[in-house]
Amino acid sequence: MTAQPGFLIRGARLAASLTERGAELATAAPVDLRIADGMIVERGSGLAAADGERVIEADGLVALTGLVDLHTHLREPGFEQSETVLTGTRAAAAGGFTSVFAMANTLPVQDTAGVVEQVQALGDAAGYATVRPIGAVTEDLAGEKLSEIGAMAQSRAQVRVFSDDGKCVHDPMLMRRALEYVTTFGGVIAQHAQDPRLTEGAQMNEGALSSELGLKGWPAVAEESIIARDVLLAEHTGARLHICHLSTAGSVEVVRWAKARGVQVTAEVTPHHLILTEELVRSYDARYKVNPPLRREADVLALRQAVADGVIDIIATDHAPHPIEAKECEWDAAAFGMVGLESALPIALATLVAAGHTSWAELETLLSQRPAQIGGLAGHPSALEPGQPADLVLVDPSGTSTFDLDRLQGLSVNSPYLGMELPGKIAFTMRRGYLTVDAGELVDTATVAAAALTAGARQDTATEVAA
Ligand SMILES: NC(=O)N[C@@H](CC(=O)O)C(=O)O
Numbered sequence: 001m002t003a004q005p006g007f008l009i010r011g012a013r014l015a016a017s018l019t020e021r022g023a024e025l026a027t028a029a030p031v032d033l034r035i036a037d038g039m040i041v042e043r044g045s046g047l048a049a050a051d052g053e054r055v056i057e058a059d060g061l062v063a064l065t066g067l068v069d070l071h072t073h074l075r076e077p078g079f080e081q082s083e084t085v086l087t088g089t090r091a092a093a094a095g096g097f098t099s100v101f102a103m104a105n106t107l108p109v110q111d112t113a114g115v116v117e118q119v120q121a122l123g124d125a126a127g128y129a130t131v132r133p134i135g136a137v138t139e140d141l142a143g144e145k146l147s148e149i150g151a152m153a154q155s156r157a158q159v160r161v162f163s164d165d166g167k168c169v170h171d172p173m174l175m176r177r178a179l180e181y182v183t184t185f186g187g188v189i190a191q192h193a194q195d196p197r198l199t200e201g202a203q204m205n206e207g208a209l210s211s212e213l214g215l216k217g218w219p220a221v222a223e224e225s226i227i228a229r230d231v232l233l234a235e236h237t238g239a240r241l242h243i244c245h246l247s248t249a250g251s252v253e254v255v256r257w258a259k260a261r262g263v264q265v266t267a268e269v270t271p272h273h274l275i276l277t278e279e280l281v282r283s284y285d286a287r288y289k290v291n292p293p294l295r296r297e298a299d300v301l302a303l304r305q306a307v308a309d310g311v312i313d314i315i316a317t318d319h320a321p322h323p324i325e326a327k328e329c330e331w332d333a334a335a336f337g338m339v340g341l342e343s344a345l346p347i348a349l350a351t352l353v354a355a356g357h358t359s360w361a362e363l364e365t366l367l368s369q370r371p372a373q374i375g376g377l378a379g380h381p382s383a384l385e386p387g388q389p390a391d392l393v394l395v396d397p398s399g400t401s402t403f404d405l406d407r408l409q410g411l412s413v414n415s416p417y418l419g420m421e422l423p424g425k426i427a428f429t430m431r432r433g434y435l436t437v438d439a440g441e442l443v444d445t446a447t448v449a450a451a452a453l454t455a456g457a458r459q460d461t462a463t464e465v466a467a
């Protein structure tokens with residue numbers, strides 16, 4: 001086992017110490033972090049670089065624990081023309097993520113121990129991010145029979161999150177049984193809340209605009225009624241429920257009510273639902289076609305407020321790559337979904353931190369700490385302090401990110417922000433003590449794979465010693 005070069009990160013501001021909303025960066029003291037063998041080994045100020053250590057000057061940068069996405073579509077196996085585990089995790093690293101949870105709607109579906117282990121192994125080998133597969137709730141996402149939940153939980157992938165995302169678990173009896181099952185090992189069901197009968201053929205948010213445009217509408221109640229049912233089922237079973245991509249003001253009210261009752265429910269919002277509205281559908285540009293649909297401005301404002309109030313627990317990207325053919329066509333025929341890993345942090349900075357809705361510390365909770373807790377992510381640092389794994393990101397808040405075709409790292413380019421320049425730039429991403437983004441540039445595939453191999457070997461040795 002060869003030792004990896006260590007790092008001394010000098011003069012970063014810790015997001016965790018910027019607890020006040022609207023606080024200037026300068027109000028946090030600059031901090032030095034020493035990294036060796038995949039871990040943070042020292043924290044202080046005025047630390048001197050040791051022999052062979054690389055110094056990263058982080059003056060003006062904000063340090064957060066590595067971002068964690070609880071909702072990513074990596075598309076492998078089965079849809080490798082849209083994304084692969086490698087390309088998707090490259091996009092993740094470029095966006096500051098060190099861990100992603102991979103949704104189950106692959107082909108074959110992630111509904112057996114074999115498939116989830118395969119996806120996890122592809123992630124380990126690529127090395128750009130920790131990949132935690134999500135297991136399907138029902139076999140083949142068909143909504144008829146529970147999948148091998150226990151076998152996936154006990155597999156090497158140790159699945160803790162189960163979801164039929166893309167589809168709603170509509171049968172209340174199956175939902176009840178799934179909730180009961182996952183409580184036995186501390187798992188969680190992540191529901192794609194969409195009543196299928198109320199949204200048959202739906203193309204956009206239902207309202208005045210859908211009538212005007214002559215597109216079949218997708219009523220808010222289709223989402224809210226499923227959330228209402230499921231929080232009651234979660235209460236009845238004492239299970240943990242997570243709501244994917246909440247998108248309406250009414251959904252916020254239901255979750256607020258459930259949390260006040262003590263129901264174990266958590267909720268996520270996507271960056272796009274925090275900034276884009278249904279008005280964009282007027283363009284008939286299918287990049288704006290997404291599930292759930294872009295809603296009214298009043299919903300966007302209610303979602304931001306719900307993040308500020310803590311009713312919404314996390315931001316998750318719902319990174320949903322689709323090939324150009326699936327988007328450059330008529331609105332009705334286009335696929336639902338947009339890519340989001342690389343734009344998540346800039347959008348969150350613009351809509352939440354810059355707008356004074358959250359502090360940097362709260363942002364770290366929303367994009368790193370809470371998703372890790374909800375997903376039961378082992379080996380994620382709870383803080384940037386000695387003894388913690390070196391999964392972290394250094395953000396330049398005064399820099400900008402451009403979303404040009406040649407900058408996006410994923411295989412698909414169905415981003416609503418193409419050609420735009422957004423505030424905030426990922427300067428460095430570090431996973432297990434090695435860099436995946438170095439001075440704003442993604443580190444190449446071979447270098448990252450080699451570093452991951454070394455880090456993996458180190459971890460295996462540590463496990464053997466502990467055993
Ligand atoms: N969000 C989307 O519009 N699409 C997702 C499915 C989903 O998240 O429901 C996809 O898999 O393409």
Ligand SMILES: [Zn+2]
Binds near residue numbers: 192244245292
């Ligand atoms: Zn979904």
Ligand SMILES: [Zn+2]
Binds near residue numbers: 071166320
């Ligand atoms: Zn999704």
